[in-house]
Amino acid sequence: MNPLRLIFIIVLIALISAFLLVKFYITQRNFTAHHKEFTLALNTFESQELQLKHALLENALSAYQNMDPIAQHVNALLETHHQLLASKILEDENYKELKNKLKELKKTLDIRLAGVEDQLMLNAGIRNSLIFLSTQVYNLNLHSEENIQLYAQAHKILKRFNDTALTQDLDYLTKEDHTLHTTSKQKNIQDFVDHFNLHAKYLIKNFPQFIITTKYVLNNNLSDSISTIKELFRTKALSDFRALDLFALLIFTIFTSSVIVIIFLTTKYFRENKKLRETTHSLEYSLSHDQLTGFLNRNSFSKELTRLARPHLLLLNIDEFKNVNDIYGNNVGNRLIKSLTKFIEHSLKEIEYINIYRTGGDEFGILFENIEPQKALDVAHKLQKQISEHTFVFNHLDIEISVSIASNNIRPIIENADLALKLVKKDLTRRVIAFNEDLNLKKSVKENLKTIDMIKHAIQEDRVIPYFQPIINLAESKIEKYEALVRVQLKNGTIISPFVFLDIIKKTSYYQDITAIMLEKTVDMAKQYPQYRFSVNISMIDILNEEIRNMLLEKLTQNFATASRIDIEILESEHVHDIAKVKEFINELHKTGAHVLLDDFGTGYSNFSYFSDLDIDLVKIDGSIVKEIVQDERKSHMLQSIFDFSQGLKLDNVAEFVETQEIAQMLQKMGVKYAQGYYFGKPAAKPLDNENVHF
């Protein structure tokens, strides 16, 4: 997963969780606060209603009292109701029903409070009359019998009125008359009776309304409404609390799953990170180590070399390792390398501060820092000896190998060691060499470069020229052919022999140019001397080069008339594997009319099998045999054998290096057809005009 996306997801989850948590906290806190506030107000309202009833009852039972508390309770009820209706909790749509109920409650309350006003008014009137009657009766003058009777009567009636007020029960006011009657003519008695009856009638008239109103203001319809509201609120609130619980559960679930997701992703991330680190490590390892041996590789070697202040290198190469691969196969070759690796490691384990590298296929570098050159050389000798004495065994086969070691601490470290190693490879007398400036190896490199530069300029300035050496028909004592030999003319006119440059140039692309120049100039010369044949040298390896091959064939085809007088001398310098290609080329040559000559037979890589495979016209017998046939009988036998063998195949011979008359005569006597050498003529810029030779 993209780490940015991962971070984004984690941050998103964290934000959502945080948001939900905060939201939940606020919602929960507000709801709880509003719920509490509303419940409290509701309870307050209920208790205030009760207090009002209590105050009213008290007022209805006592003769008179301070009515301030009643007014206060009334105001408190109105205030609390106002509070209830303004409650935050009612803003929620869910509580609309509750709000409506509260509005209904207000109506009930208003009716009740109107009732309270009426009750208080009625109560005052009733109390006034009762107090007044009590005072009247108390103040009655009891001088006469009649008065006493009147008093008893008044007292009885007053008792009835008081009982009615106290019990709030109209049954005390039965149908019997509750007024006073007197026959007294006394003014004060008459006044008393009149006053008494006035109030008695007032009481009788107002008691029923008073009792109804009092009962009304003390009834339970308001508290019933409150109970209903409370119940409704509880139900609503309960469902809200449930919703809150559910919400909490939801948040918990999201939170838990988020944590799980984060743990999962983090674990995954770490696992992948670990994998990546392992991959990186293995990549780094393979970048710096050789896979086969586990040794540090050439890359690390170069790095370490630049790092070290005073490096000392032992460059170790297995002698003839190619043979091991060829004979035993690459598999055993690889195993040998591995075994050798372990052997070297084991052998050098006592030495501190060294690193061993595999610097090439069969090459190892052992790098010391700051070591005495002699000590390093000792290590090299010891290691070389140990390896050459050790027998490696694979598949029950014993393999013994030797190694060459170059020791060097002179910069450039690798180049110098390489040069020294090359040198020791050629030297069969020793296998360990320490580089020193006296080896003068670098000078030859300089000379090589100088030679190549010289040839390059010679080609550019047309100073590559053929020299021609005559080839004599011994039987006819006549020059019949010329062999073209390459020369380079320096600017001062000096002629340079090919021994100086040919080996080096063969390894460069200039060689191809030289071959082309030689052929072209020889063909030109052949045109000038139609009496002679001309031969040109090419090596077997040239034939394998398609470019040279095509160039030769093209050149010969273009000069078809001259081509039949051209001999191509093929020199077998190395073993050629692709004999079919050579064979095909020879056929192509024949088509142009050219003849093919096998050069330097009897030395080097000469091979009789060529005769069976290749369509050859002539065989040139190597000079090393020819020049000693007079003194060395064995050589003359060899020559004779080659001659006889050639005759058998109906091939003529050319003997080279004929340097004396004796050799010429001996060849003539044997019947060898052609000869060339200093005796007959040195190579020269031009063929001789006179073809006759005497010897």
Add this chain to the structure above:
Amino acid sequence: MNKLLFFILLLTTLSNAQEPILPIPKQSEIDHPKAKLGQELFMDTRFSSDNSTSCLSCHNVYEGGADSRDVSLGVGAQSGDIHSPTVLNARYNFRQFWNARAKDLVEQIDGPIHNPVEHNMDAKRVEKVLNESTSYQEKFQEIYGVQKILYSHFVDAIVAFENALYTPNAKFDKYLRGEVQLSEKEKEGYTLFKQNGCITCHNGINIGGNSLQKMGTFKEYKTPKIFPDRSFITKKESHKNVFKVPTLRNIALTAPYFHDASAKTLQEAVETMSHFNLGIRLSKEEVTSIVLFLNTLTGDTPSILESH
């Protein structure tokens, strides 16, 4: 619950030895700067449409807080429809106005301010007057921290002043606190006040002002003129002639009496009241005693009026 109620009832009945009238506290919490500002507003005639009338015009706080005229005169010298009640101790009334239509002093102020025969103003015009006065702007800025004075600030300040208009230390209050003795006649008056049922309506801290009652409970009270009684609010026939029971505090200073200002003296008022509402005729001696008692209800001039 009923048992509890009964228990409470029993307790209160037993402890009912205390008098049904309470003394005014000697000191009440007053926001003095606001009250002083309110006082200024209370006395400022600019809050009437013709700059003729202030609150003080009908509520002479220096002399009983009511109007000695039968009905007050507002803007354009128009007559009101009822006798001005006292503003002193109005804070202790359970409702305001004769017919108790305002629940408190805040609500009450709207009445006279908007009344076309009193101040004949509205909130906007009051605000205009206020905001055009540099002096008021400074004062409101200082007290309320506002640049633009609102009607609500105006009301708040006046209410603060009205709340300061309480009259403690009436002789009777001192008597209730046990600080002084009443004269025999005064005490007799108080007893008659209770025994004849005056107390059933005139009780509590304001000796009235905590309930509604019908003028003429006992005998129908007839007036040639119709007054805005409780029935104007409740639309109930039975509420005809029903008014808020007025306070008896400082009653000696607030003649004439009743909503119709029909009683010019206290004697007259006591006699009328006892006749129509108590169904009794008091003797001259009894009336005198009650009036003597009523005279003990005059308290100190509110301290706000004495301070500067």
